[in-house]
Amino acid sequence: MELPPLPTKRKRASASPPPLPSVDTVDLSLLEALEQAQQHNPVETLDLKTLKKLALSFERRLNSNTAARLKYPDQPEKFADSEIELHDELQKLKILAAAPELYPDLVSLGTVNSISALLNHDNTDIAIDAVSLLQDLTDADVIEDNDEPAQVLVDALVENNAVELLVQNLARLNDSDLDESSAIYSTLSTIENLIEVKPSVTELVCEKTKLLKWLQARIKVREFDSNKQYASEILAILLQNSAANQKRFGGMNGVDTLLQAVAMYKSKDPKMEDEEEMVENFFDCLCCLLMPLENKERFVKAEGVELMIIIMNQKKSCYGSAIRALDFALTNYPPACERFIDVMGLKTAFPAFMGKIPLNKKNKKKRYKEELEERLISLIASLFGGILRGSRRERLLSKFVENECEKVDRLMELYTRYSNRVKEETERLNRLVLDDFEISEEDKYNQKLDSGLYTLQLIAVILGHLWTSEHPRMRARIELLLKQQKLTRKDVKDILQEYHDFIGDLDGPEEKERAQSKIQKFIAAFR
Template sequence: METAGARNHTSYPKRKRDEVATNGTDNIDLALLEAVEKSQKAVEVLDLRTVKKLSLAFERRLRDNTEARLKYPDQPDRFADSEVELHEEIQKLKVLAAGPDLYPDIVKLGVISSVVDLLSHSNTDIAIDAVQLIQDLTDEDVLEDNDEPARVLVDALIENNVLDLLVQNLHRLSETDPDEMAAVYNTLATIENLIEVKPLVAELVCERTKLLKWLLGKIKVRDFDSNKQYASEILAILLQNSTVNQRRLGQMNGVDVVLQAVAMYKSKDPKSPDEAEMVENLFDSLCCLLMPLENKERFVKAEGVELMIIIMKQKKSAYGSAIRALDFAMTNYPPACERFVDVLGLKTAFAAFMGKIPLNKKNKKERYQEELEERIVSLIASLFGGILRGTRKERLLSKFVENECEKIDRLMELFLRYSDRVKVEMERLNQIELEDLEMDEEEKYNRKLESGLYTLQLIAVILGHLWCSEHSQMRARIELLLKQQKLTRQDIKNILQEYHDNIGDLDGPEEKEKTQGKIQKFISAL
């Protein structure tokens, strides 16, 4: 069947439409494409009558093709014409995307069931046509402001087993044929569209299909292409709000696979903005994976701590992402903190803390440097939380004494800067209240956290650890710096008290009580 060239690649998500030529899809049969577009334009008014007419024509061609294939299973030339005609009817159905308000009617007519069935059609070209049609119908721009019709459509697709059939297609599509590569991209776009309308799909697709397995296989490939980039993005989407998916992927050796994928960039930078975005997606996936405790353990066993330190030492573009991953790994997980000290990570971490970060086009941006600063503060706070005694604790504390307590100087510099930022935000919030705009205490507190209060609290926690070490030189340095800025220990205590009073119980009541007890100890000591 000579229909491959007729595939309508304009169904790519917007960000990729300009790039399809790189996938080798510029050999489209323009004459046939124009004919299809003309046939679509011929439908001037999209109403229920038109929808029924299109549906009947499509069902007729589908029936003809099915009968011809059953009658002449071993004679492709006897059913080739019916396949061309079916292809043309599928193209005409794309006009349905212009009327999302009619989606409930389309579902009632049974069209969706028939289109989904085509995903398993013996002719890959027809299956690809079906993918492109479903992607068009579920496109974000099409479904915008059409929430209810969108849900009706997505529910119908899921009820008709679209998730399993889409993923089965991923496994059978070639990664060398340009048109099939485009179909892989469209399949991933469709899955993303479905999740956008119905977030529960993120867990359903991992529970019911082998999508995670396919994604892991794709990110392991060394060569970069747009499908590897999109696979990394879908992986991050599936993991970002789902503990179930994070644990599921961890059980599939996912931590090790993602580490292998980021290891490709330990001593080299991405060659393009798209490749750089893929690397960020991989690190986003890694950080999500590091939420469950059992995956932190897998990370340490797979020498993830060592890999992140190597990436930092190489000072390539993944530098900041490696710090972020370490912070996730070490939060509430002492074994990762201990490994970090054992493999000499302190020197690398404190170089970043002192602002000695590699400069490139990306991290010259002020916001990037602020994020890095906040992340390294969080990492050091995690170290203090995870290393409670012994020689490791001594090594950590000694960092704040060396070079005439320069780390304490830096800590107090950050304390002042973030204090000022929070004060400015408080003044702004007070002004809003004066203008009679209501804002409850929880919202005010969240606004302050976003303006830098969380980092300020972590700095106060680190100062609390230093003070409780009862090291005379460190205490004297803190006192001196406070006095120079006309501040007192009470200013640190105030920050700690607010932190103490607002600790949530997301990690359970026992963890909340334990953290509050630690903060109260700092307040009492100060």
């Protein structure tokens, strides 16, 4: 069976940055000095000539500061002025964000190397200035239509160890200080920007730094704040589409960390929208972690199945997210399916399958209800695929017999709805072909999957399990309902045949053959 789709790709940073310090908390003499420096050094029109002037001025201030620190290492007052001047030069370089086409020139001048080195400056304030500058230069709005210049800049930053230095800088920042808390946010934002431009940074940052460890520690903090939210968002980005990072974080006891994080909300709702988004990020991370087999095992051992059922029973805002996590956990992993049945999961899941979901602001949305339906169908299909015999199998089958086969009725109701939806999409695609639009069979298939074919296939698979059980009441009910909808067993066979023909070999040729063999048995049974 195919895996459920990955969590939706993360949006650009939505966490709100920490509040900036008030003017009263800033050294007024420093502000005055900066204002005077800016007045005496007005910025010219942005072109290569101006860039060279800015770069040269910056390098001079940097060299002056370096020399003063080396000459008077124990006398801060001797290099304080050079630090103010260096701060001023870094602020002036921010104007380059308005001309990203100059980034390759900035790199060729060697300025990026110098900026990267400042991330490790002894004065935390200067390091923070460097982070702020990089955040501005790599901002999504700045690089949006400047892919090539942005790529040159980010490549240079990676080559000059900026990624490692950014993470090292995180370790020395204190969240309780307003300036440094804001710098943490800026650092995370810069890392996200680098990943946006160069996706390979996703694995590089986890291989070469302790970012995962830092994020894990930040998530463990009980109190909510914007940086905890942003940490959850960055972790979701790092885990999405990276099996290496999923395995790496799983080996760091990451599954347990996330279970503890979501357990705080098993019987209460988040207080605000940002906190609610953070919890959704946690579940996104958990679902990503549940892709590798070894993490599914860790999830079961950590009693993750039990926790998700408790969350569902509490009927709070995490209800749907718990179903999603269970869907990932049970897919292609029989031990999780067995545990689910052993801890009375059927009693919790089937009321939801029948449409009895708790009332909250989410389930008023049609798409939310549909997603829950699709997740529950996938979950039930996984149970049938993971439990092939014994008393657990009988308990699962008995659910479709009880109450006059009401679950069979519900299954056929969903089959009809998704079948009609797929037929409409098929007709639309056929009209496009008649209008001379070229659409490959694979593209047509993928578009139909997006329109509900995947869920329809899973419903057909469940019907296959019910039919091959040879239970007379269930078979009679399925036959009756098909007839009422002017459908036949051949319609179900056709859905299963298409599913059979498009099963891929992502998990290897042997797994493909095994999956196709199982579907072929269902097709033969519906003769």
